[in-house]
Amino acid sequence: MTQLSKSPYKGCRDLFPKEKREQNFMFDAMKDIATVYSYEPYDGPLLEMVDLYKAKSGEELINDQIYSFQDRGDRFVAIRPEMTPTVARMVAQIHKQTPKPIRWFSTPNLMRYERPQKGRLREHWQFNCDIFGAPEVLGELEILNLLKDFLKHLGANQSHFSILINDRALVDNLFDEKLKVSKEVSYKLYKIIDKAKKVSPEKLETMMSEVINEEQIKILKEYLSLDNFDAAFHFFNFDCTLDQLISKSKDSELFKYLEYDPTIVRGLDYYTGIVFEVFDLHPDNKRAICGGGSYANLLQIFNESPLGGCGFGLGDVTLKDFLKTHNLLPDLSLPEAAIFICYGSEKEEKKAFEFAQNLRDLGFVTEVNLGVVKINKAFQIAEKKEHPYILICEENSYKIKNLKEKNEISFTEINDDVLNFIDGN
Numbered sequence: 206m207t208q209l210s211k212s213p214y215k216g217c218r219d220l221f222p223k224e225k226r227e228q229n230f231m232f233d234a235m236k237d238i239a240t241v242y243s244y245e246p247y248d249g250p251l252l253e254m255v256d257l258y259k260a261k262s263g264e265e266l267i268n269d270q271i272y273s274f275q276d277r278g279d280r281f282v283a284i285r286p287e288m289t290p291t292v293a294r295m296v297a298q299i300h301k302q303t304p305k306p307i308r309w310f311s312t313p314n315l316m317r318y319e320r321p322q323k324g325r326l327r328e329h330w331q332f333n334c335d336i337f338g339a340p341e342v343l344g345e346l347e348i349l350n351l352l353k354d355f356l357k358h359l360g361a362n363q364s365h366f367s368i369l370i371n372d373r374a375l376v377d378n379l380f381d382e383k384l385k386v387s388k389e390v391s392y393k394l395y396k397i398i399d400k401a402k403k404v405s406p407e408k409l410e411t412m413m414s415e416v417i418n419e420e421q422i423k424i425l426k427e428y429l430s431l432d433n434f435d436a437a438f439h440f441f442n443f444d445c446t447l448d449q450l451i452s453k454s455k456d457s458e459l460f461k462y463l464e465y466d467p468t469i470v471r472g473l474d475y476y477t478g479i480v481f482e483v484f485d486l487h488p489d490n491k492r493a494i495c496g497g498g499s500y501a502n503l504l505q506i507f508n509e510s511p512l513g514g515c516g517f518g519l520g521d522v523t524l525k526d527f528l529k530t531h532n533l534l535p536d537l538s539l540p541e542a543a544i545f546i547c548y549g550s551e552k553e554e555k556k557a558f559e560f561a562q563n564l565r566d567l568g569f570v571t572e573v574n575l576g577v578v579k580i581n582k583a584f585q586i587a588e589k590k591e592h593p594y595i596l597i598c599e600e601n602s603y604k605i606k607n608l609k610e611k612n613e614i615s616f617t618e619i620n621d622d623v624l625n626f627i628d629g630n
């Protein structure tokens with residue numbers, strides 16, 4: 206028989222308790238902020254029809270990254286590679302009878318067939334926050350503020366991250382009015398712009414010359430050199446969402462995090478308005494940790510009237526790298542501290558479990574050492590696990606000790622004295 210591997214499938218992680226605690230720490234922070242912004246949780250299925258992604262997610266996702274197969278009923282299905290098509294599908298079912306804006310969040314796991322590397326795995330969890338049917342600009346502002354507040358909630362500030370932002374309307378204007386290229390060429394240029402900062406200038410030149418002529422290259426280079434909002438608005442000289450968003454946010458904290466970046470176009474086809482990525486400013490981790498934007502027409506794939514949406518996806522892999530790089534991830538190597546109950550003889554077993562029940566009913570995290578244990582050994586276990594209290598049941602005598610302060614009290618039942626002792630320490 207072939208030996209089965211203990212490793213998880215390539216590009217996937219086993220989340221042992223420590224890793225799961227770290228993930229929960231990040232998700233709890235997400236939930237806190239989404240909730241105070243009055244976003245509601247939702248979830249959807251792991252499998253969707255492949256056609257849902259073919260409609261608008263873009264070539265790269267469909268051709269290279271999707272996990273798809275034919276089910277036993279001959280349907281072509283896919284493991285979700287992103288959540289936006291699912292949330293759009295769900296909103297399409299209820300939007301007519303639901304007050305707007307609709308504000309939803311979720312933390313699904315997603316799968317993409319990628320070459321595993323730092324920040325890129327085949328399975329990741331992604332915090333998604335989306336708003337549907339909000340007045341233009343106000344919805345975008347809310348989403349960006351939520352994102353900024355979430356990262357601040359985790360201890361990050363302006364020295365740690367920037368929000369790089371652009372507007373697809375500007376990019377479309379570049380293609381249609383300034384470069385006057387066809388849809389096919391535009392599509393290729395999107396990919397080139399997306400890669401502009403990641404390849405050498407020579408490589409970029411070659412990529413451009415394969416698609417457009419010299420005169421067009423000059424204009425494209427001018428576009429790529431735009432490095433602030435004023436320069437961008439001057440270059441384009443027409444009203445767009447980004448323009449309004451900047452004037453509305455100018456005096457706010459959010460503005461300090463925003464940076465114009467002409468290379469942010471985003472790889473997914475459905476975006477129509479502002480597009481953004483959160484960028485880690487640490488020299489050791491210069492990468493995007495989150496991406497999002499506005500999409501005006503996604504509901505139309507379900508033959509519904511257009512309902513604009515705006516949102517972002519923030520992955521647990523990239524977020525953890527970000528927090529670790531900036532020392533913002535607390536040490537979660539130990540489980541939640543508990544009151545550690547031990548008993549030195551079989552006779553005391555019943556009492557130990559009775560105390561545990563009493564304490565758990567009152568909401569205290571309580572661990573019982575399962576089986577008789579020498580008290581010295583019990584102390585060692587409690588200290589190794591960094592439990593703050595040890596409760597010892599021995600020869601009809603019961604005491605609880607604070608392992609840090611080294612003080613203790615004796616008792617016969619869980620009463621106010623015991624609770625005050627735990628609370629007061």
Ligand code: HAM
Nearest residue numbers: 287289325326329494495496497516517518520522523
């Ligand atoms: P995305 O840019 O494909 O956008 O992914 C968003 C974030 O998910 C990335 O910035 C990264 O943090 C994480 N991520 C994506 N792929 C991987 C991977 N292979 N391994 C680890 N992390 C990954 C979307 O998915 C859009 N649906 C987001 C959105 C929501 N737009 C509007 N609403």
